[in-house]
Amino acid sequence: MQRLRNKVALITGGSRGMGAAIAERLAQEGANVVITYVNNAEKANGxxxxxxxxxxxxxxxxxxxxxxxxxxxxxxxTIAEFGQLDILVNNAGIFSPKPIEALTLEEIDKTLNINVRAVVIASQAAAAHMKSGGRIISIGSNLAERAVMPGLSLYSLSKAALIGFTKGLARDLGPQGITVNIVHPGSTNTDMNPEDGEYSDMQRSAMCIPRYAEPDDIAGVVAFLASEEGKCMTASGLTIDGGTNA
Incomplete structure (x- = not known):
């Protein structure tokens, strides 16, 4: 069943990891897809x-x-190519843990600009083209709700900011029939945080179910929120972290 037939989705940071899995899953559901990338054109083209x-x-x-x-x-x-935009997935982000005393102004600005400002700008631009039934979905983090170790202050700030933005934007766009939600992944098996990495056992020890999520697990939740089945969900946050935040 293709729940997203005739829809157009824009996924930021869609060349690898969760972004790539989301792009492929939305395509399987029938959507036409636009992805953005920064450096690796080969992966994006793949x-x-x-x-x-x-x-x-x-x-x-x-x-x-x-x-x-x-x-x-x-x-x-996206509008020039397809004539419409129905789904925006704000996926692109950076993660560079550091203790507060070691953070530079440049690092603070870079994290907030990429993880927060870009989400606001993309959502504003996309909403201007969306009709009733539009979907804006941001990728947050379980670390927005619970900082589980030192060095997360800036990253947790950037993802926690998206919770407030999601709720406020849902109020702004609700009358137009556009839903706004946020998905909070925990430890997910990507090249940035592989399930066999140096700190993976420590991360699993904090979970109720000691198993990393796969990118497809995150993509499945995004696909649900993007579909007609998710039409009554807005201003919501869905956490997929194996129970780390329990």
């Missing part, structure tokens, strides 16, 4: 090829979330 093999249309756009003009340009390019 995701585009997989989406096209599934049977959906796809393009990749080079756009750095640190650049507000690149973000709005990606939205404009």
């Amino acid at each position: 995701v585009v090829a997989k989406v096209r093999d599934i049977g959906s249309k796809a393009i990749a756009i080079k756009a750095d979330n640190a650049d507000p003009h690149a973000i709005t340009s990606a939205v404009d390019s």
Whole structure:
């Protein structure tokens, strides 16, 4: 069953990890897909090829979330290519843990610009083109709700900010029939945090179910929120962390 047939989805940071899994899952559900990437055109083109093999249309756009003009340009390019935008997935983000005393102003600005400002700008630009039934879904983190170790102050701040933004934006866009939600992954098996990595046993020890999520697990929740089945969910946060935050 293709729940997203005739829909167009824009996924920021869609060239690898969770973003790539989300792009492929939404394509399996029938959506045409646009992904953004920063540096690795080869990986981005690989995701585009997989989406096209599934049977959906796809393009990749080079756009750095640190650049507000690149973000709005990606939205404009999506409209130019497909004539509509139904689903925005704010996936792109950075994670660089450091104790508070070691953070530089440049690092603070970079994290907040990519993890927070870019989400606001992308959502604003996308909402201007969305009709009733539109979906805005941000990828947060279970660390927004519970900082489980030192060095997370800036990252947790950036993801916690998205909770408030999600709730406020849901109020703004609800009258237009657009839903706004946030998904909070915990430890997920990607190249940034592999399940056999140096700190993976420590992370599993904090879980109720000691198993890393796979990117497809996150993608499945995003697909649900993007579908008609998620039409009554807005301003909600869904945590997928094996019970780490229990």
